[in-house]
Amino acid sequence: MHPDVSADLAELDTTLTTVEKVLDVDELRQRIDELEHQASDPDLWNDQDHAQQVTSELSYKQGELRRVEDLRGRLEDLPVLYELAEEESGDTAAAAKADADTDRAKLREDIEAMEVRTLLSGEFDQRDALVNIRSGAGGVDAADFAEMLMRMYIRWAEKHKYTVEVYDTSYAEEAGIKSTTFAVKAPYTYGTLSVEQGTHRLVRISPFDNQGRRQTSFAEVEVLPVVETTDHIDVPENEVRVDVYRSSGPGGQSVNTTDSAVRLTHIPTGIVVTCQNEKSQLQNKVVAMKVLQAKLLERKRQEEKAAMEELGSGGNASWGNQMRSYVLHPYQMVKDLRTEYEVNNPSGVLDGDIDGFLEAGIRWRMQHAEE
Template sequence: MFDKLEDLVRRFEEITNELTEPSVVNDQNRFRKLMKEQSDLQPLVDAYTEYRKCQETVEDSLAMLESESDDEMREMLKEEMSDAKKRIIELEQEMKILLLPKDPNDEKNVIVEIRAGAGGDEAALFAAEIYRMYVHYAESRRWKTEIVECDEIGIGGMKSVTFMINGQGAYSMMKYESGVHRVQRVPETESGGRIHTSTISVAVMPEVDEDIDIKIEDKDIRIDVMRASGNGGQCVNTTDSAVRLTHYPTGIVVYSQTEKSQLQNKAKAFALLRAKLYDIEQQQRHDAEAEMRRSQIGTGDRSEKIRTYNFPQGRVTDHRINLTLYKLDKIMNGDIQEIIDACIAADQAKKLANMND
């Protein structure tokens, strides 16, 4: 580990020097890439620098204890050495985590697709509530959300909704939300007061950069334009602005109608199609790397039941990590960071265990 850390410190110093060269400053693409690499290495370099200082503190304290006779001074040196040793243990764990392979998609924006499953109207109502939960969570992190497609029902529910979340590191947090979410409660339409169980599915996909090679042949695509439908909007039902794409090889159909311009809807639809095709590639790769799948939390099987929201008892349980929280109201209002942090910690612990094996 320490040989690798020394190499990374040298690389960090090289980047720092390169960033002062006029040829690099004048090349914006090169400059941005180096700045990104430097930013990624900074936490690791800082931790390793502090680690070496703590080691020096231990060595200096030991040397001074050999020649020091004053009891008060010796006690102070022992305390200083003890604090440094504790910090060394903490820093070793931090550096191991920082050295874990990074998900190349972590810093990307995401496209989230929520679909009502079992439970009819009740599932559609819950889908709308989960959508609002994510919007509130995004707002708490100062991320922007934008609807791509929405299929609403008259009582305020959503059969499906697809939306984008734009913000640095959105995928690194939201990727743990993929899977089946289950709700247990008494529906408003239920006169007998019986608890019903309904489900929705959530798919979280990273937005695909233009430099990622996702081939979409013209012959494989059908583009249909039509009048937008739904509630409100100046252009709804007045212009052929809505766009539907059908991808023949996969059978994927995407639809965008939220923009006034057909061109904007077309761009959104293609962005969504690229994300779906990239997601299929990722899933196939994960299936081929079974061990990697087992070492990850929540970025695998979309049919996995990941969480239950029990309204009568006011609790939320994440089944992947056996976490139960009794603050359902806050969670439904977007306070999901504690769950995500627990998933990240569990993910890191599994990866560290695999690395040690």
């Protein structure tokens, strides 16, 4: 085997070994076993949300393990392919070596793509993605472009077998959409798609212009992590002051004769809840605690929503932040203005082939975070 090939295979082995360590393949297998055990429980679907979380995580982790095991198998097969090529002669040897070189180039591409996944370590990166697309300047062309982008992301998700839930779409009068909001539900889709945030620009001959003029239009993409909600919130006893007092106002025989009313004060937030409708102090305290938990949960949701919105606006999703151009005329090209990554196949990109842009964006973000 040529020394250059041996060196390249050694480099690929080093990169893949790093990926395996970051993914912690042994822990990954153990987690898959745990999830498979949960998924086989006949009572799992009594809680639909929990069941979907389990099956979604199981599917994702099985895919990750399958992918890294496939890469390892292909890497181990390559030296054998080169040895077999060396045993041949003439045109057969040249063809066999060319096939091995092609396999090696594709393997490098796939290992580097897997390596990008290990770079997603932000606080919200592992969450589902919530994508908002809004048409911008450019009239009906912009509305049409916004719909093209919506289709692009949904097609990307479908190719990866990710679930998409469209929450809202506002259609424009003539063609296209004014805006849309949808979720891509799979682990790490927020971390992956967050690099898409910003203003996208389309240059083409307008199909809506009867004079066939070139039109430039814009659409804005915003990507947020889906907020994880919970049906219960713990309230430590030492954070709540309990006061009991005698009920006031009209009531039955026992209402005004005992200290059955309860006032709960949540010390950290100052939220006060009272309950005096039940007959016993214990019943009033149980009801008051439920009301307090509901108030605290809503407060938490509002705080998380504010944090998400700040995250969104902090991600440079301004109209001035042009991050990608899609040029259909006078030439064919899609180019990312941050990473310089470009391809000459706009139809493929708009059909969901955006993994190259995503990988380049994630690497670019990591480099700038380190600077």
